[in-house]
Amino acid sequence: MHNERSRFLTFMLYVGLAFLYIPMVLLVIYSFNYSKLVPVWGGWSTRWYKVLFESPEVWEAVSLSLQIAFINATFATLLGALAGLAMVRFGKFRGRTIFGGMLVAPLVMPEVITGLSLLIFFISLKELIGWPLERGFTTITIAHITFSLAYVAVIVQARLTGMGISLEEAAADLGAKPFKVMSAITLPRLAPGLLSGWLLAFCLSLDDLVIASFVTGPGSTTLPILIFSRIRLGLRPDINALATIIIIFVAILVAIAAFIMLRQQKRELIDQQMAARGDV
Amino acid sequence: MVNSKATSGSAALTGSNEFSRDRPLLEIKGVSKKFGDFTAVNNVDLDIYQGELFCLLGGSGCGKTTLLRMLAGFENPSSGQILIDGQDMSEVPPYKRPTNMMFQNYALFPHMTVEKNIAFGLEQDGLAKTEISEKVDNILKLVELQDYKKRRPQQLSGGQRQRVALARALVKEPKLLLLDEPLAALDKKLREQTQFELMNIQDKVGVTFVVVTHDQEEAMTLSTRIAVMDKGRFIQTGTPTEIYEYPNDRFVADFIGSANILDGEVVSNIEGKVEVTTYLGKFSFKNTSNIAKGSTLYVGLRPEKISISRATSKSKNIIGYIDDIGYFGNTSRYKVRLDNDQIIDVTAQNQKRPKDEKDRLTYEDKVNLSWDNSSAMLLLK
Amino acid sequence: MSSVKKEKKPSTDLRYYISLSADKLQSKWKTIVIFIPFAWLLLFFLTPFFIVAKISLAELVITSPPFSKMIEWVDGSVITIRLVFDNFIYIFDDPLYARTYLNSVKIALVSTFLALLIGYPIAYAIVRSKPVTKQLLLFAIILPFWTSFLLRVYAWMGLLADQGTINNILIYLGITETPIRLLYTEFAVYIGIVYTYLPFMILPLYANMEKLDSSLNEAAADLGSGPINTFFKITLPLSMPGIIAGSLLVFIPATGEYVIPDLLGGGNVQMIGRQLYNEFARNIDWPVASAVAIVLLLLLVLPMAIYQHYQAKAAEVK
Numbered sequence: 001m002h003n004e005r006s007r008f009l010t011f012m013l014y015v016g017l018a019f020l021y022i023p024m025v026l027l028v029i030y031s032f033n034y035s036k037l038v039p040v041w042g043g044w045s046t047r048w049y050k051v052l053f054e055s056p057e058v059w060e061a062v063s064l065s066l067q068i069a070f071i072n073a074t075f076a077t078l079l080g081a082l083a084g085l086a087m088v089r090f091g092k093f094r095g096r097t098i099f100g101g102m103l104v105a106p107l108v109m110p111e112v113i114t115g116l117s118l119l120i121f122f123i124s125l126k127e128l129i130g131w132p133l134e135r136g137f138t139t140i141t142i143a144h145i146t147f148s149l150a151y152v153a154v155i156v157q158a159r160l161t162g163m164g165i166s167l168e169e170a171a172a173d174l175g176a177k178p179f180k181v182m183s184a185i186t187l188p189r190l191a192p193g194l195l196s197g198w199l200l201a202f203c204l205s206l207d208d209l210v211i212a213s214f215v216t217g218p219g220s221t222t223l224p225i226l227i228f229s230r231i232r233l234g235l236r237p238d239i240n241a242l243a244t245i246i247i248i249f250v251a252i253l254v255a256i257a258a259f260i261m262l263r264q265q266k267r268e269l270i271d272q273q274m275a276a277r278g279d280v
Numbered sequence: 281m282v283n284s285k286a287t288s289g290s291a292a293l294t295g296s297n298e299f300s301r302d303r304p305l306l307e308i309k310g311v312s313k314k315f316g317d318f319t320a321v322n323n324v325d326l327d328i329y330q331g332e333l334f335c336l337l338g339g340s341g342c343g344k345t346t347l348l349r350m351l352a353g354f355e356n357p358s359s360g361q362i363l364i365d366g367q368d369m370s371e372v373p374p375y376k377r378p379t380n381m382m383f384q385n386y387a388l389f390p391h392m393t394v395e396k397n398i399a400f401g402l403e404q405d406g407l408a409k410t411e412i413s414e415k416v417d418n419i420l421k422l423v424e425l426q427d428y429k430k431r432r433p434q435q436l437s438g439g440q441r442q443r444v445a446l447a448r449a450l451v452k453e454p455k456l457l458l459l460d461e462p463l464a465a466l467d468k469k470l471r472e473q474t475q476f477e478l479m480n481i482q483d484k485v486g487v488t489f490v491v492v493t494h495d496q497e498e499a500m501t502l503s504t505r506i507a508v509m510d511k512g513r514f515i516q517t518g519t520p521t522e523i524y525e526y527p528n529d530r531f532v533a534d535f536i537g538s539a540n541i542l543d544g545e546v547v548s549n550i551e552g553k554v555e556v557t558t559y560l561g562k563f564s565f566k567n568t569s570n571i572a573k574g575s576t577l578y579v580g581l582r583p584e585k586i587s588i589s590r591a592t593s594k595s596k597n598i599i600g601y602i603d604d605i606g607y608f609g610n611t612s613r614y615k616v617r618l619d620n621d622q623i624i625d626v627t628a629q630n631q632k633r634p635k636d637e638k639d640r641l642t643y644e645d646k647v648n649l650s651w652d653n654s655s656a657m658l659l660l661k
Numbered sequence: 662m663s664s665v666k667k668e669k670k671p672s673t674d675l676r677y678y679i680s681l682s683a684d685k686l687q688s689k690w691k692t693i694v695i696f697i698p699f700a701w702l703l704l705f706f707l708t709p710f711f712i713v714a715k716i717s718l719a720e721l722v723i724t725s726p727p728f729s730k731m732i733e734w735v736d737g738s739v740i741t742i743r744l745v746f747d748n749f750i751y752i753f754d755d756p757l758y759a760r761t762y763l764n765s766v767k768i769a770l771v772s773t774f775l776a777l778l779i780g781y782p783i784a785y786a787i788v789r790s791k792p793v794t795k796q797l798l799l800f801a802i803i804l805p806f807w808t809s810f811l812l813r814v815y816a817w818m819g820l821l822a823d824q825g826t827i828n829n830i831l832i833y834l835g836i837t838e839t840p841i842r843l844l845y846t847e848f849a850v851y852i853g854i855v856y857t858y859l860p861f862m863i864l865p866l867y868a869n870m871e872k873l874d875s876s877l878n879e880a881a882a883d884l885g886s887g888p889i890n891t892f893f894k895i896t897l898p899l900s901m902p903g904i905i906a907g908s909l910l911v912f913i914p915a916t917g918e919y920v921i922p923d924l925l926g927g928g929n930v931q932m933i934g935r936q937l938y939n940e941f942a943r944n945i946d947w948p949v950a951s952a953v954a955i956v957l958l959l960l961l962v963l964p965m966a967i968y969q970h971y972q973a974k975a976a977e978v979k
Contacts, residue, residue, distance in 0.1 A: 166384075166387040167387050169354055169374070170389070171389075171400065172373070172374040173352055173375070174375075174449075175401055175452070176375055176404050177375055189391065270435075274431070275434065276437065277437070278440045
């Protein structure tokens with residue numbers, strides 16, 4: 001589907017891209033502003049980066065957030081992959097409808113509801129069995145896994161459906177037992193999906209403010225909670241610096257992804273050329 | 281009583297001595313498959329013998345692929361039994377069956393090389409590495425792909441992929457090779473060429489093939505026997521010649537090749553000789569079955585079995601007018617309108633190049649149709 | 662005779678049956694695969710939910726946790742269940758809540774419409790681009806989604822503030838002398854929602870329009886339809902599933918949004934997500950917070966169900 005792109009569409013595309021990117025570009029520029037008042041230009045400076053790096057709270061929050069994100073991504077990928085597998089490959093089983101519903105609901109559930117219900121759940125659980133004693137690292141991680149796994153399951157389901165079942169049937173037909181089919185065919189084919197699922201879960205966790213605010217306890221300040229508490233009171237140049245670092249970090253990751261994709265496309269092109277020569 | 285028991289016993293004994301030769305390799309006994317309310321395969325019986333190249337032929341949704349998948353073990357029959365070499369397959373999962381399948385779109389593992397793809401099945405059997413590589417080399421030689429060992433499936437053409445898929449299934453030396461539309465993904469020229477390759481290979485390895493196809497030409501060329509399927513049932517089973525020349529059913533006559541189908545009524549049935557009247561006159565058939573006088577049925581007449589010529593004043597046979605002409609180069613197809621406005625299809629070889637345009641049959645020409653009475657087909661309702 | 666019959670059975674009888682029981686074991690792992698995520702979601706998603714529903718029917722008591730027990734053992738043998746609908750009555754009686762709910766829906770609807778207005782031509786423009794450009798543009802649309810949500814909202818604080826970029830430009834151009842109040846208004850909330858949720862609108866639209874056959878447009882043109890007529894008669898109706906999916910993906914989270922009204926709306930824009938958070942964090946009235954959550958959920962059940970329905974239908978088509 002290509003066709004001509006009309007002038008109106010091209011114009012809207014540029015406006016849209018400007019709308020998406022100008023705020024971020026300004027965010028980056030103002031991070032190098034000397035002035036303490038963010039929008040008032042006081043000359044180029046990197047002083048706010050220094051302020052940022054010298055703040056132990058920031059380091060603690062970053063470290064806590066990264067730990068939670070890492071554990072969350074790993075567990076969510078594991079659970080989400082199992083859930084996706086069950087939904088796509090196991091046909092009908094008892095409770096499939098409820099299971100499917102519970103897998104989609106976290107995607108569309110307002111964060112405030114998920115957060116509130118998990119908090120009340122943790123408190124009730126403590127009443128009942130005395131665990132979790134303190135809210136913080138563990139409760140945030142559990143909460144994050146719960147909604148992240150639904151995202152991973154969506155990716156895994158899409159990928160499994162796209163893959164079709166014939167390769168797995170072919171493996172079984174050639175004598176591979178279910179475990180072997182899983183390890184030799186399904187998992188390797190699923191790997192790109194699992195990787196993007198892991199990355200998505202990692203980012204979702206790093207990004208979450210609302211749910212973490214509900215289920216956290218004293219002393220456990222994740223990075224978004226820290227940022228939020230600071231910007232609620234107004235603009236802060238050190239937050240601009242932090243934002244710049246995050247944007248650069250993401251941009252590098254995306255560049256790597258784009259590079260891998262381009263290389264993949266190039267390889268496919270070479271494959272096609274080789275294939276085309278076959279029937280001559 | 282005692283006597284008869286003894287005879288039946290000895291019959292069983294002599295039978296058992298020969299069963300490796302006479303017993304069918306594959307026995308399908310009363311197999312049905314239901315998906316909810318839908319019956320995909322309806323009470324099918326079939327025996328296939330060692331060395332056959334058997335085709336399941338039918339349109340889409342006729343149940344042929346479901347039947348094949350039941351043989352491979354991907355679906356379980358709702359009722360009935362499948363035996364391979366006398367062994368009941370109902371509890372045997374796909375990975376334990378002595379069958380291998382060539383999938384419709386080949387299902388080659390994209391993350392493995394040609395070599396790895398072919399070796400995969402042998403590795404599951406726990407063969408030694410040297411043995412595996414020897415077998416892989418041999419089979420690659422058979423399908424003439426020795427130089428493509430290290431390539432991945434994406435780097436192969438359609439025809440090459442087809443051969444890798446065949447090699448991967450064959451290398452396990454299955455008792456039964458199942459092929460799901462093996463040639464459907466190839467273009468026409470390549471398909472014809474590959475048909476013969478497939479037959480040659482089957483001849484060399486001697487493995488029994490069961491092929492699913494919707495292409496009647498493919499079925500006719502390839503197979504030793506064909507089963508024509510429709511709505512989950514076998515309509516007719518037989519050799520290609522039997523199916524084409526002696527179809528027993530209107531559906532088969534119409535599905536394989538083409539046929540003029542005439543309504544007929546039985547006027548007499550004396551000593552196995554059945555006389556039927558149609559608007560093209562009387563036809564007589566040798567038939568041992570009991571067809572009651574007065575019952576209605578069909579008579580089929582294939583277009584190429586009718587000869588067409590310009591009508592002369594002497595012509596006594598059926599007279600008609602040319603309504604439409606389809607020119608195919610080697611043959612021409614005429615639609616001939618009879619006096620009663622019925623249309624009869626006639627195919628004629630264009631053996632000679634007409635010397636004069638006037639000699640060529642054309643629209644509204646008055647023509648004479650004739651045929652050999654023995655080429656008519658009796659089709660039951 | 663009997664010896665003949667025995668021969669018929671496979672000679673590896675015993676091994677055959679042992680391998681069968683091994684298969685049974687293999688089939689058990691399926692149960693495990695289902696059970697682990699199922700149990701997780703049951704425990705950490707569904708159960709919390711029922712507890713919230715339960716607490717919304719409880720009374721506020723000054724203990725920890727601050728809600729009354731609904732089921733109590735009286736005299737060790739009789740169970741009394743106390744359902745208190747006071748929390749719901751309270752919500753419905755207080756015009757503040759009604760206004761907040763309505764305002765949330767209004768803001769979500771308007772922002773969804775704005776996002777559709779901006780997102781549709783962008784998605785269409787991407788579909789109409791050359792393959793390589795298409796990839797790059799899709800990347801460009803998704804990229805902001807991977808950066809921090811919070812910081813994207815923060816970026817607009819810098820733009821909209823009284824001494825912010827926009828006001829600076831307006832004053833510099835002489836359009837206004839004193840700063841126009843942009844931040845902490847409803848307008849700011851609209852911008853924030855459209856800005857952060859735009860990718861959610863564009864991506865389903867793109868996925869839908871990408872599948873449309875361009876020959877349909879050519880056929881319409883061939884039959885004498887001008888570009889504008891073709892758009893309204895062919896493209897727009899066919900992209901309806903994408904419009905619905907994208908709109909719901911914006912509308913649902915926008916209704917319960919907390920961060921954007923808090924940061925960009927300040928105290929001036931009442932939205933239900935913020936109300937809920939305040940009820941829970943400041944007033945520590947959990948029963949009322951739970952009741953607010955339940956009502957919000959009821960409000961969103963229909964759009965969620967529609968979304969699920971369309972997703973299921975899309976999956977079937979595949």
